[in-house]
Amino acid sequence: MTETRTYIDIHLLQTVPPSNLNRDDAGSPKQAIYGGARRARVSSQAWKRATRTAFTEDLDYSPSQLGTRTKRVSTLLAERLAARTSLDDEAATRLSNALLAHDLDIKPGKKGTETAYLLFVGRNQLDAIVDLVADRAAELTALPDDALAKAVADLPVRAQLTVKHPIDVALFGRMVADIPTLNVDAATQVAHALSVHPVEIEFDYYTAVDDEKKPDEDAGAAMIGTVEFTSATLYRFATLDVQQLAGNLDQDLEATVEAARAFLRAFVTAMPTGHQNTFAHRTIPSLVSYIVRTNQPVNLVTAFEKPIRSRDGIAAAATTRLAAEVDRTSNAWGLTPLAVASVYDPALADASTIARAFGESRSLADAIDATTATVRTRLTGTSTTR
Numbered sequence: 001m002t003e004t005r006t007y008i009d010i011h012l013l014q015t016v017p018p019s020n021l022n023r024d025d026a027g028s029p030k031q032a033i034y035g036g037a038r039r040a041r042v043s044s045q046a047w048k049r050a051t052r053t054a055f056t057e058d059l060d061y062s063p064s065q066l067g068t069r070t071k072r073v074s075t076l077l078a079e080r081l082a083a084r085t086s087l088d089d090e091a092a093t094r095l096s097n098a099l100l101a102h103d104l105d106i107k108p109g110k111k112g113t114e115t116a117y118l119l120f121v122g123r124n125q126l127d128a129i130v131d132l133v134a135d136r137a138a139e140l141t142a143l144p145d146d147a148l149a150k151a152v153a154d155l156p157v158r159a160q161l162t163v164k165h166p167i168d169v170a171l172f173g174r175m176v177a178d179i180p181t182l183n184v185d186a187a188t189q190v191a192h193a194l195s196v197h198p199v200e201i202e203f204d205y206y207t208a209v210d211d212e213k214k215p216d217e218d219a220g221a222a223m224i225g226t227v228e229f230t231s232a233t234l235y236r237f238a239t240l241d242v243q244q245l246a247g248n249l250d251q252d253l254e255a256t257v258e259a260a261r262a263f264l265r266a267f268v269t270a271m272p273t274g275h276q277n278t279f280a281h282r283t284i285p286s287l288v289s290y291i292v293r294t295n296q297p298v299n300l301v302t303a304f305e306k307p308i309r310s311r312d313g314i315a316a317a318a319t320t321r322l323a324a325e326v327d328r329t330s331n332a333w334g335l336t337p338l339a340v341a342s343v344y345d346p347a348l349a350d351a352s353t354i355a356r357a358f359g360e361s362r363s364l365a366d367a368i369d370a371t372t373a374t375v376r377t378r379l380t381g382t383s384t385t386r
Contacts, residue, residue: 006242006338006378008260008371009291010267011300013318014193015233018202019281021272022046028201029230032194035305040195040232042272047236048190050270051263052168058269059262067122067169071114074100076123080130085137095141098148099129103158105178119182120174122166129160158182163250167259170248171240187245188238188263189297195232196304196318202229204278227278233314235304235322236285238267239297242375253379260375264290264368286315287322289342289358290371292378298335300325320350323357339374341367 020029022042032041055061070076078096081087087095097113100106105116132155133140140151161182173186207221240263246256271282291298303325308317330336342358362370 004243004378005294006375007293007297008240008242008264008375009293009297009299010236010238010240010264011287011289011291011322012236012268012285013196013233013287013315013322014236014283014285015315016231016281016283017279018204018229018231019279020227020229020275021281022274023228028228031199031201031230032192034194034301035307037198037307038200039197039307040199040230040234042193042234044190044192046272046274047193047238047267047270048172048188050272051190051266052172054266054270055168055262059266061167061262064123065166067120067166069118069120071116071118072112073104073115073119073121073126074106074113076121077126077129080126081133081137084130084134087137087141091141092137095133095137095148095152098140098145098152099133099155099157101149102153103161103179117176119176120169120172120184121161122164122169124164124166125160128164129157132157132160165248167249167255167262170245170259171263173248184248185244187241187248189241190267191237191299191301193234193236194301194304195230196235196321197233197308197310197314199230199232203227204229227275229275229279233286233308233318235301235318237299237301239299240264241297242378246379253376256379257372257376261368261372264371265364268364285343287319287342287344287358288364288367289322289326289340289344290367291326291337292339292371292374293335294338295335298329300329316348319344319348320353323350323354326357327353339371341370343367 022030024030030041030043032039055066056063074096078092081095082089082092097106106113107116140148143151165184169184171188174182174184176182204227206225208223210222240260245259249255249259268285268288300322303321308314310317340359341362343364344354344358344361346361348354
C-alpha cells in the first residue's frame with residue numbers, strides 16, 4: 001500500500017539589524033559561501049534551541065510537560081525520588097544511580113553522577129521511572145549495593161524512555177549512539193538560515209569609562225573592545241513530517257495537532273539570543289508561509305542562489321523571488337502544494353505574483369489554524385500506517 005505522507009514546509013523572510021545572533025569559535029558571526037557570495041548564516045542548532053526555549057517562554061507549556069537535554073539525568077531522577085518518597089538525598093541518589101546504571105552509561109561527574117552524553121529526556125518519563133519504585137523505595141535502599149542492583153535490573157526503566165515523549169523530543173528527536181533503542185527520529189528538519197544577499201562583517205569599537213574616576217585623573221577609558229556584527233535579510237526554512245510526529249506521539253491525534261501548532265508558532269517567533277543585550281535585534285518576519293505537501297519537502301533557497309544586490313531595500317525583492325520559486329517548483333516539477341497559508345505585507349511591489357504563490361495574507365493565528373486544520377484532516381481522513 002502506498003504510504004500517506006504529509007509535510008508542512010515553513011518559509012520565512014526575516015530582516016535583522018546589526019547583530020551577532022550566532023557566533024563561531026572566534027566570536028565572528030557565522031557565514032557561508034552560497035551562489036559564489038559570502039552570506040550571513042545562523043545555524044539550525046541555534047534556531048532549534050531558541051524554538052525549544054519559546055515553548056516555555058511564549059507558549060502555555062510548563063517545564064514538566066517538556067524535555068530537557070542534560071548529562072544530569074540521575075540528579076533529576078534523584079530529586080523526584082526524594083520528593084515522592086521518604087528517602088533523604090543520599091538514599092535517593094543511590095537508588096537513582098542503581099536504576100539508571102543498568103540502562104545508561106553513568107559515571108562520576110563535576111555535578112554528581114552524569115551520563116557520558118547529553119540525553120534528551122522527558123520530565124514525565126522520569127516521573128514514570130519513579131512510579132516503578134515509589135511504593136518500595138525504602139525497602140530497596142535498605143539492600144546492599146549488589147542486592148540493590150539485582151533487584152532493579154529487571155525493571156522496565158529503559159522502556160519508560162521510549163514512550164510518551166514530550167513534544168520537544170517528538171519534534172527534534174533523540175540520538176544515543178550506543179543505545180539505538182533510545183533513538184527517536186526527529187519529526188522536524190531545520191535548515192541553516194542564510195542571507196539572501198552578500199554580507200560583510202563589520203566591527204563595533206566600544207569603550208567603557210570608570211564612573212568613579214575623578215575629573216583631574218586621565219581621560220582614558222577603563223576598557224576598550226570590539227564586537228563583530230552583520231545585518232541581513234535571512235531566508236529561513238524548516239519542515240515538519242506530520243506522520244513521523246504522530247508516530248513519535250503514539251498516534252495521539254490531539255497531541256499531534258497540538259505539537260504541530262506549537263512548532264508552527266514557536267519556530268516563527270523564536271529568536272537566538274546571541275549578543276541580544278548589545279544589539280536588541282529581535283524582529284518579526286516580513287513573510288511567513290506554511291506550505292503543506294504530500295510528496296516531499298521543498299527548500300526554496302534556490303530562489304536566492306543569485307544574491308540580491310540592492311541599495312533600496314531587500315525584503316520586497318526577496319518576497320517576489322520566493323513567490324516565483326514557488327510557482328517554478330509547482331509548474332516545472334509538479335510539486336503542487338496541498339494547502340498554503342501565509343502572512344505578508346499585501347503592499348509589496350509585485351502583489352499579483354505574491355498572491356498567486358502564497359494566497360491572501362492572513363494573521364499568524366489564522367494561518368496556523370488553517371494549517372493545523374489540514375493536519376487534522378490528513379490524520380483522520382487517511383491512514384497513518386507507515
